Structures are given as C-alpha cells and as structure tokens.
Amino acid sequence: MNIELRVNGEPRELEVWEGESLLFALRERLGLPGSKNACEQGECGSCSVMLDGKLVCSCLVLAAQAQGHDVVTVEGLAEDGNLHRVQEAFAETGAVQCGFCTPGFVVATADLLARNADPSEDELREALSGNLCRCTGYAKIFDAVRLAASR
Amino acid sequence: MRPSILSRPPSTLRAVDVLSPRSLEAALLLKAERPDAVPIQGGTDVMVELNFDRGRPPTLLNLNEVEELRGWSRENGTVWLGAGLTYTEAMEPPLSELLPALAEASRTVGGPQIRNRGTIGGNLGTASPAGDAIPPLLVGDAQVKLVSLRGERVVPLHEFIVGPKRNAMSDDELIAGVHVKPVSGRETFMKIGPRNAMVISVVSLALRVDGDVHAAFGSAGPVPTLVRASTDDVHTLPERVADAASPIDDVRGTAEYRRHALRVLTKRALERCLA
Numbered sequence: 001m002n003i004e005l006r007v008n009g010e011p012r013e014l015e016v017w018e019g020e021s022l023l024f025a026l027r028e029r030l031g032l033p034g035s036k037n038a039c040e041q042g043e044c045g046s047c048s049v050m051l052d053g054k055l056v057c058s059c060l061v062l063a064a065q066a067q068g069h070d071v072v073t074v075e076g077l078a079e080d081g082n083l084h085r086v087q088e089a090f091a092e093t094g095a096v097q098c099g100f101c102t103p104g105f106v107v108a109t110a111d112l113l114a115r116n117a118d119p120s121e122d123e124l125r126e127a128l129s130g131n132l133c134r135c136t137g138y139a140k141i142f143d144a145v146r147l148a149a150s151r
Numbered sequence: 152m153r154p155s156i157l158s159r160p161p162s163t164l165r166a167v168d169v170l171s172p173r174s175l176e177a178a179l180l181l182k183a184e185r186p187d188a189v190p191i192q193g194g195t196d197v198m199v200e201l202n203f204d205r206g207r208p209p210t211l212l213n214l215n216e217v218e219e220l221r222g223w224s225r226e227n228g229t230v231w232l233g234a235g236l237t238y239t240e241a242m243e244p245p246l247s248e249l250l251p252a253l254a255e256a257s258r259t260v261g262g263p264q265i266r267n268r269g270t271i272g273g274n275l276g277t278a279s280p281a282g283d284a285i286p287p288l289l290v291g292d293a294q295v296k297l298v299s300l301r302g303e304r305v306v307p308l309h310e311f312i313v314g315p316k317r318n319a320m321s322d323d324e325l326i327a328g329v330h331v332k333p334v335s336g337r338e339t340f341m342k343i344g345p346r347n348a349m350v351i352s353v354v355s356l357a358l359r360v361d362g363d364v365h366a367a368f369g370s371a372g373p374v375p376t377l378v379r380a381s382t383d384d385v386h387t388l389p390e391r392v393a394d395a396a397s398p399i400d401d402v403r404g405t406a407e408y409r410r411h412a413l414r415v416l417t418k419r420a421l422e423r424c425l426a
C-alpha cells in the first residue's frame with residue numbers, strides 16, 4: 001500500500017507492506033537508519049521518534065498508522081547544520097560507547113527538555129526509563145542530560 | 152529498498168490488509184463485514200505479535216483515526232473513558248484526581264513511549280491477568296460499553312474478562328470505552344516488580360475506600376479479581392484478598408510469594424487510604 005506522511009518536516013510518499021512497522025519504513029524504505037532496531041518489542045527505546053509531537057517507539061507503530069501524520073526522527077533534530085543541544089551535550093560528555101542506544105536517548109532527552117526545561121533527578125530518570133543502554137552504566141548519559149538542561 | 156537482515160521474503164508479505172476508518176460508524180461497518188479483522192489502537196500489544204510473526208491477521212482495523220474513541224468526559228456522576236485513552240492522558244489532572252488509582256497504575260505501565268501509545272481499550276482487549284489498568288477500573292465499578300452495528304451493550308468489567316487473555320467481546324463488536332465511578336474517598340494502586348518501570352507486575356493491587364472497601368488484584372489468578380469488605384471488617388481484608396487469589400509459580404515469582412505480597416500490599420494500601 002501507499003502512504004503519505006511528513007518526515008522531519010518534509011512530505012514523503014512511500015510504498016509499504018501493510019504489516020510493517022514505522023521503524024522498518026523509516027530505515028529500509030526512507031533510508032533513515034538513525035532510529036535503531038534492537039528489540040522490536042518496545043523494551044529498549046532505541047527506535048524512539050516523535051509522532052505528532054509525542055515520544056513513541058517506532059517499532060510499535062504500524063507504518064500504515066502514520067498515514068497523514070507527522071514524524072520527527074533523530075535525523076531531524078539538527079537545525080541548519082547545527083547539532084541539537086542534546087546531541088552536543090552527548091558528544092561533549094562522552095555519553096556514548098557503542099552508540100547503539102544513543103539516537104533513542106537523544107530523542108527521548110529532547111522530548112523531556114521540551115516539556116520540562118529543568119528536570120529533577122527523579123524526573124529525568126523517569127523520562128528515560130523506557131531507554132536501555134547496555135554499555136555506559138547511564139552515569140555519563142545523565143551527565144549529558146544535565147548539561148543540555150543547563151544550556 | 153536496500154537489502155537488509157530485516158527483510159522478509161516477499162512471498163509472505165501479502166497477507167495483511169489495513170483498514171483505517173475515520174468514524175466509529177465506519178469502523179463498525181468494517182468490523183461487521185470483516186469479523187476476523189484485528190483492531191489496533193496503540194499497537195503496543197498487537198505490533199509485538201506482528202513483529203515476531205506470532206500472528207498474521209488477514210486484516211488490521213486501525214482505530215487511531217476514530218475521533219469518538221478518544222478522550223474522557225464526565226457523564227451523570229460517572230467518568231467516561233474512551234477506549235483510545237492513553238496512559239499518559241490518564242496520568243494528567245483533572246482526570247488523575249477523579250481516578251487516582253488508575254493514574255498511579257498508568258504511571259507504572261512500561262516507560263513514557265509505551266504510555267504515550269498504550270490505551271485502556273487495548274488493555275481490556277488483551278485482558279491479561281497482569282493488565283495494570285484492570286484492578287483500578289474494577290474498584291471503580293467499571294462498566295464496559297461494547298458497540299456493534301446491532302447496537303450497544305454494557306458489561307460489568309468483572310464479567311467482561313472471562314479468562315486469561317479472553318474477554319466477552321463478540322467478533323463484530325468494538326470496545327467504545329468504560330464508565331467508572333469517580334472516587335469520593337481515597338484509593339491507591341501498588342505493583343510489585345523488579346524495577347519501577349518496564350515491568351510486568353508480579354502482583355498488583357488497587358484499593359478504594361469510599362463508604363465500603365473494594366480491593367482488586369492482578370497477576371495472582373487467571374483474571375484480575377475484586378474483593379469487597381465493609382469498613383467494620385477491614386482487618387480481615389489482607390487475608391481475604393490472599394485467599395481469593397489463585398496464583399501460579401512462574402518466572403516472575405512463586406505462588407507463595409504472590410499470596411504473601413498480596414497480604415502485605417493490602418495492609419499497606421489500607422494504611423494509606425485510612426490514614
């Protein structure tokens with residue numbers, strides 16, 4: 001089937017298989033591999049995107065459900081060639097080891113800071129509880145979130 | 152399309168059809184014509200099945216565009232929750248003040264991504280013994296409204312859930328939503344699991360004290376179950392809740408632990424609500 005949607009501000013039209021996820025469509029049909037596929041069951045958050053302004057796991061959205069809707073992926077966070085302040089903070093604090101979880105954390109953090117400019121420790125932990133990192137032990141990720149929030 | 156380890160062989164890719172009605176009436180027409188169509192709302196249960204190829208329904212009925220299923224309202228002293236109400240919405244005031252236990256339960260569901268998509272209607276559709284929305288709805292005397300082209304019927308929630316992952320819905324019906332009594336006294340929800348997020352409950356408990364005392368537990372029997380008491384015999388409630396449970400040993404906990412935990416949770420919930 002054919003679907004039309006907005007991805008990172010641009011109207012896109014694509015052919016999808018009816019049963020496939022938005023994650024699959026983004027990665028394999030639209031060539032946007034920033035959103036990662038680690039579990040395909042909502043457990044890891046590495047596929048996080050914004051759907052109509054809400055943070056969701058794109059592996060749990062049917063691509064066909066995105067018809068007519070607005071999607072922002074990690075590729076859409078930078079503006080005019082400048083990294084988003086969350087991306088900069090992750091790079092500066094070295095909140096990355098293998099990097100597989102990073103896009104999901106970046107999108108979830110950008111969502112948190114858009115809703116809550118000065119999150120408490122508990123609030124940031126709760127906001128990132130749907131994202132898993134198998135490498136860093138989270139300390140530097142939380143440093144990055146605090147740094148981004150402070151700017 | 153680039154080659155990928157995710158690619159499925161094209162021969163198996165034909166079987167699904169997606170229908171996206173824009174009104175409840177259109178959805179009911181489609182459901183009557185295609186009774187085997189599987190409704191999909193937030194997709195947090197359905198997509199896992201699809202992604203792992205555990206099921207390949209011939210038709211998916213996407214309910215996301217059906218305006219009538221969204222949101223909540225007050226109706227004649229009760230609260231109406233549309234089937235498409237998300238956990239995130241259930242956590243926001245003023246709804247969270249009318250149904251605090253549901254708000255607390257919602258906050259324990261998955262993580263933010265899951266709560267932004269997962270819905271009350273989907274939790275009832277799945278009818279899991281561990282469904283976290285169910286105990287808070289049971290203590291609020293929830294009445295499930297089922298709709299079809301034939302008309303509508305209202306089924307008390309405790310009759311709607313008929314077994315583990317089985318409910319009383321017919322093939323041509325959809326869940327429109329539930330009517331729940333707002334709390335006038337106090338209520339709370341507690342859930343045991345290894346983390347504060349992203350866990351299927353080992354056991355859960357909702358308690359409402361408002362005139363009478365209503366307790367409902369999850370993950371400790373084939374279906375979430377309601378136990379009633381009067382305020383005079385609350386001291387026997389922890390034991391009665393444990394007795395009403397028929398838990399099993401599984402990977403998340405033993406039957407013995409679950410019974411014990413239910414006693415403890417009931418005691419704590421009573422302390423919280425009677426304080």
Ligand SMILES: Cc1cc2nc3c(=O)[nH]c(=O)nc-3n(C[C@H](O)[C@H](O)[C@H](O)COP(=O)(O)OP(=O)(O)OC[C@H]3O[C@@H](n4cnc5c(N)ncnc54)[C@H](O)[C@@H]3O)c2cc1C
Pocket residue numbers: 041042043189190191192193194195196197198199214220234235259260261262265268269270271272273274275276277281282283284324325326327349350351352
């Ligand atoms: C990572 C993760 C964590 C989770 N954590 C929890 C948790 O902590 N607690 C918990 O209870 N659940 C949890 N779940 C399960 C799930 O999120 C919930 O059951 C949720 O309420 C399902 O809602 P949905 O809208 O996504 O349902 P969907 O997946 O869209 O549908 C679920 C079922 O309901 C049916 N259905 C949906 N809407 C209707 C309708 N209007 N009429 C008729 N049938 C309908 C569907 O056909 C399907 O059978 C989790 C899931 C994931 C992936």
Ligand code: FES
Pocket residue numbers: 036037038039040041042043044045046047048057058059060
């Ligand atoms: S790939 Fe979507 S949550 Fe893990």
Ligand code: FES
Pocket residue numbers: 095096097098099100101102132133134135136
């Ligand atoms: S850096 Fe490897 S999973 Fe997070």
